[in-house]
Amino acid sequence: MASESSLQAEVNRLRLQVEHLQVKDGSEPVYIGQYLLTRLEQLKVTKMFGVPGDFNLGFLDLVEDHPTIDWVGNCNELNASYAADGYARVKEHSLGVVLTTFGVGELSATNGIAGAFSEMVPVLHIAGVPSMAQQKTKPMLHHTLGDGRYDAYIKAAENFSISQAILTSKENAAAEIDRVLTDCITRARPVYLTLPTNLVYEKISSARLKIPLSRLPPPNDPDVQTFVIDEIVKLVQEADDDVVVLVDACAIRHDVREEVNELIKKTGFPVYSAPMGKTSVSENYERYGGIYVGSISHPEIKEKVESAKLILSIGCLKSDFNTGNFTYSIPTPRTVEFHSDHTKVQFAAFGGIGMKELLPQLTSRLQPAKRQVAVPPFTAVLPQENNDIISQAWFWPRMGQFFKPKDVILAETGTSSFGILDVPLPENSVFLAQILWGSIGWTTGATLGAAFAAQDVGLGRTILFIGDGSLQLTVQELSSMIRHGLKPIIFVLNNDGYTIERFLHGKERKYNDIAPWKWTGLLGVLGDADGTKSKSYTVHNKAELSALLDNNEFAAADKIQLVEVMMPRLDAPSALERQAELSGKTNAYVAA
């Protein structure tokens, strides 16, 4: 089945190439700008993020007039790129799109695009650029470096995108657009497209649009695949059903959640997740044991995973924060690694054997496990504390009781991304964090994009956890949420500064302090002057927070809500404390 559809994708691709080689004019010519928008519409894009600028205004006319794609004007380009990233993560089988202007705009988005690269999120970055005539004569336009280097921004972008289309003429514009869009969706990485002002309204053939782009990876070599499957089946048999499945980031990014589900349901193998794979498998599934993160794991999870005779590792991404600072204790001879474009069986690597096609075939070859290795229950127990302070240890399990199925939950890098790991999230909920890239401030923009995408795909509430330090970086994007009628719940963990940094270094240093803000006044200032669209709260203790969470009106999330949660300055989730201890050792500043 998978193989057939892969072949179909290849056929489609070849048809496009043939199309291109024939160089014939289509019967209904379209503007290049329309061509691009039609492709995005086919890929189910409904929102475009960005900031207007004089090199993209002409294209924006087409966007604003488009029947199904809405323009979301952001407050700045970094936030826009974060929003496109958040949108793409929630709206699977689509992509995020950010539109900026030449130089000033596109460079402001650099960090957001690089983050999407690092974390493997399909984002299209369109930069409106000067006309081809200007690019040839290179006048000293505003937004240039003043030295005629019109290619400097492209050179920078090449470092953070998987491919680039530098449109220069109408002849190959459609093919170039198709090429980068295909790269974007099949490789789940950002791509970069320049759109010169004079080309937006050039007319080209629409013939290629009849063949949809495919997000399926190229087909695996059948002979190699058969060999690989035989090897894996043999290892499973030798392991005598003491097999553990470990799911990670790329299972989400490369779209094999369903395939993984079929595998674990059929075999009954215990399944665990790395932090970046959280919610890739239902955290309520009875054979799911929770989060494995090397030596930082709960001891029982650590024991179960590391003692298994065979680990089927699906889409692993072994970054420091995703592995307890590289403390995985899983020997290679006991590991099979499934990736988007290769498979590793013990020490042997098989290039070109991708998991999308491999997993279903493997599942069909495996039998239900004869003995069911026990799986520790994944629950978060509310600790009994003899004070009313909102501690990290109490807060996260308490939030676990608040979550509902289909919630979209974002946790900012810091106490939030560490604290939430040990809380099981409900059925069909979606968890978003930036555990590899770790750019503070990301979730504010990402929440905007995620909330839009949640509407599109029928998910429920969007809930953000962010510290006071991080929210200051990107705070203005709350305004865009109000403006577009989105209704996220935003928990601001007010612990008076950069607590994650305090744990890494400089616990009492002033550089980890921030300005004290009146958090509950923010939404009123940023667009809800009459107080009808939003509600803000401060909770000082467990009782206040619990009362709020139990309030049905609050939980219904029918307006945007901000909750300032007063927490101790030097309290951190235990996972963060342990991570900080480990990274402290590797990052030590040796005072000679």
Next chain:
Amino acid sequence: MASESSLQAEVNRLRLQVEHLQVKDGSEPVYIGQYLLTRLEQLKVTKMFGVPGDFNLGFLDLVEDHPTIDWVGNCNELNASYAADGYARVKEHSLGVVLTTFGVGELSATNGIAGAFSEMVPVLHIAGVPSMAQQKTKPMLHHTLGDGRYDAYIKAAENFSISQAILTSKENAAAEIDRVLTDCITRARPVYLTLPTNLVYEKISSARLKIPLSRLPPPNDPDVQTFVIDEIVKLVQEADDDVVVLVDACAIRHDVREEVNELIKKTGFPVYSAPMGKTSVSENYERYGGIYVGSISHPEIKEKVESAKLILSIGCLKSDFNTGNFTYSIPTPRTVEFHSDHTKVQFAAFGGIGMKELLPQLTSRLQPAKRQVAVPPFTAVLPQENNDIISQAWFWPRMGQFFKPKDVILAETGTSSFGILDVPLPENSVFLAQILWGSIGWTTGATLGAAFAAQDVGLGRTILFIGDGSLQLTVQELSSMIRHGLKPIIFVLNNDGYTIERFLHGKERKYNDIAPWKWTGLLGVLGDADGTKSKSYTVHNKAELSALLDNNEFAAADKIQLVEVMMPRLDAPSALERQAELSGKTNAYVAA
């Protein structure tokens, strides 16, 4: 004199090289981090901007403990880079410094650094990076791209800095630091320095620190210089004293204001300024005629400049917005161009002949003009309008009456940067705008840096003009101003969206709309909860604005003040209207 000091600079440089070649240990070793801070202290740096991150925290300990350099923790890195830029512009003979962390932090600053490159502002960008051991083994650390490309951020930075020092060992760290700092201050451009965590506390010789770095350019070749001066003197004589001096950006950036002043005072030649040269020459000087900006100029100015027999053009930077969209009408045979590193006499270019040394020698050869060509008076007359609306035509001359000597005045790209051009600014005032780079939002960060620098150099009030659209990009930096007790006056021109864009394209388009904010609530939310540190106002008409400006308490600026100025949505300064008309022609979106 200039030649002597240039030679002294060369001697100093050679001494450093000799020092380096001897590779001897100094008698009092210092940490590399301290070495860098001592160099910055010598260059009169008192503030370091940036955001803490785990790869720069160790260095931040040294910064926080430094007796004369203060850490200014910004809300985000883009704002920090803008602040460093604003600081450097006001604090002449010094530089701006921004400190970020690896990847996420440094990339967020890209646009700000590129802007400093474009506009020629000396900014040092220090990126705290992983240890050399990590850089060699390339683990998948957070803040990496996940593919081992530890050099990707350096490659991006190379596009936007004039030189880079990638510190890798203690052996050449001091020489590398000195090299990029010298490039930064002599070439007035950003430089990029990576500081690995393990090197910060390595001890090195302090011997080099005894020889201060010089910001003087390399000396001119005396024979060529004599020839060039002879040629210019001949042209001046042939012009029969019908000579005009036109001063532009690089007169400020390359530090020849005094030299220009001596030239114009001795000769009495009429002097005009390009937009980017505004306030390089006193706008109250009786022989100063105002702003020349090609066909957009006031007709009398245009006539006077373009009809002169000879134009001495000092530090010109012929960008679109600085030249009325390239409509200079000054033929090359009537032009002498003075630049930092070359001189152009009519069609002949003389490489290596820089103006810093050349101008004083030229002045000594010239005589007072025998006839005084008339100069139109540069004044801004308050128009009589038969309504009470705050129009652009009325607002700027009215502000002209409010300014005082030594004010530091920032105008954001848009209606502000165009509107203020025709208003003469007072004696010893400093004008800041980003006319070439034109990144909206820049002035908010730049105001923070400028206000700090104004304190250092004994300037007065800091006054910002910014539109509601632009302020949304970088608004959180108001918080840093409150936190550090700065007292700028911020005029928010509330015209309901991106008015400059409306004039360029899409006058009635929704993409030029923004979210309506409660501007007068901002300062209270961003750090002045009890209302003691700030004051905010809204003015709806001419009478209200005039009353406020005439209020002594307001004008004294003894707390941070924000004035929301209600202005019509589709009103723009005439210079902007004319510029938009001209760029519209070149940027036209041709609908086929």
